[in-house]
Amino acid sequence: RLRGCRHLELFVLDTRQYRDPNLMPDDGPEPKTMLGAGQRRWLEQTVAASDATWKVIASSVPISIPTGSFETGRDGWADFDQDGGFERELRGILESFQQGGVRNLVWITTDVHFAAAFRYTPFADAPDFRFFEIATGPLHAGLFPNPRFDPSFGPERLLSYAPPDAGAVARLAEALRWFNFGVLDVAADGTLVARVVRGEGEEIFRLTLAPERDL
Numbered sequence: 001r002l003r004g005c006r007h008l009e010l011f012v013l014d015t016r017q018y019r020d021p022n023l024m025p026d027d028g029p030e031p032k033t034m035l036g037a038g039q040r041r042w043l044e045q046t047v048a049a050s051d052a053t054w055k056v057i058a059s060s061v062p063i064s065i066p067t068g069s070f071e072t073g074r075d076g077w078a079d080f081d082q083d084g085g086f087e088r089e090l091r092g093i094l095e096s097f098q099q100g101g102v103r104n105l106v107w108i109t110t111d112v113h114f115a116a117a118f119r120y121t122p123f124a125d126a127p128d129f130r131f132f133e134i135a136t137g138p139l140h141a142g143l144f145p146n147p148r149f150d151p152s153f154g155p156e157r158l159l160s161y162a163p164p165d166a167g168a169v170a171r172l173a174e175a176l177r178w179f180n181f182g183v184l185d186v187a188a189d190g191t192l193v194a195r196v197v198r199g200e201g202e203e204i205f206r207l208t209l210a211p212e213r214d215l
Contacts, residue, residue, distance in 0.1 A: 009052035022073025034086040048100035053190040064149040078150035098129040105131035113144040114162030122153040136182040
């Protein structure tokens with residue numbers, strides 16, 4: 001929990017140390033994991049037990065935007081065009097959250113070289129369970145836009161901020177408008193504001209979320 005902040009608790013995931021090989025089938029007889037059993041158990045239990053208004057999960061890999069490649073395996077949560085992601089584990093985590101009555105859930109992610117935001121309704125039979133993802137970056141690296149995203153968890157895209165293609169930006173002065181970072185602000189009444197700011201300092205996206213209190 002952030003000191004002095006009753007409205008937000010941050011959960012930071014290690015998505016690299018415990019993961020199975022990316023090319024391992026996601027639907028094989030052996031459960032595939034990105035987090036490892038201990039970290040997954042910790043995540044499910046502590047998020048469900050949190051009394052903070054907002055539960056914010058920091059994942060270094062995105063949920064629906066495909067990363068990695070067909071040859072090396074998808075290294076984010078999404079399977080996308082092959083059975084090599086980690087969707088089965090994420091679905092189990094989200095089912096645990098939904099069954100535990102978790103509300104006011106936001107994921108902040110990266111490992112993509114542009115900015116994006118999504119609202120998710122992952123389960124057709126539980127339309128009241130929703131959550132958000134804000135993906136940002138980089139501050140100073142190559143720009144590689146990717147308009148594709150995996151539909152598995154019912155995403156609605158709210159933002160895609162990127163140049164038209166990787167070759168469209170040749171100089172740093174041109175790149176500054178596309179470099180970006182995210183900012184989260186929580187008001188005293190529990191309202192969460194997620195902003196994306198580009199390298200020149202201008203806000204290019206704002207999402208204002210009132211907490212769900214009817215748990």
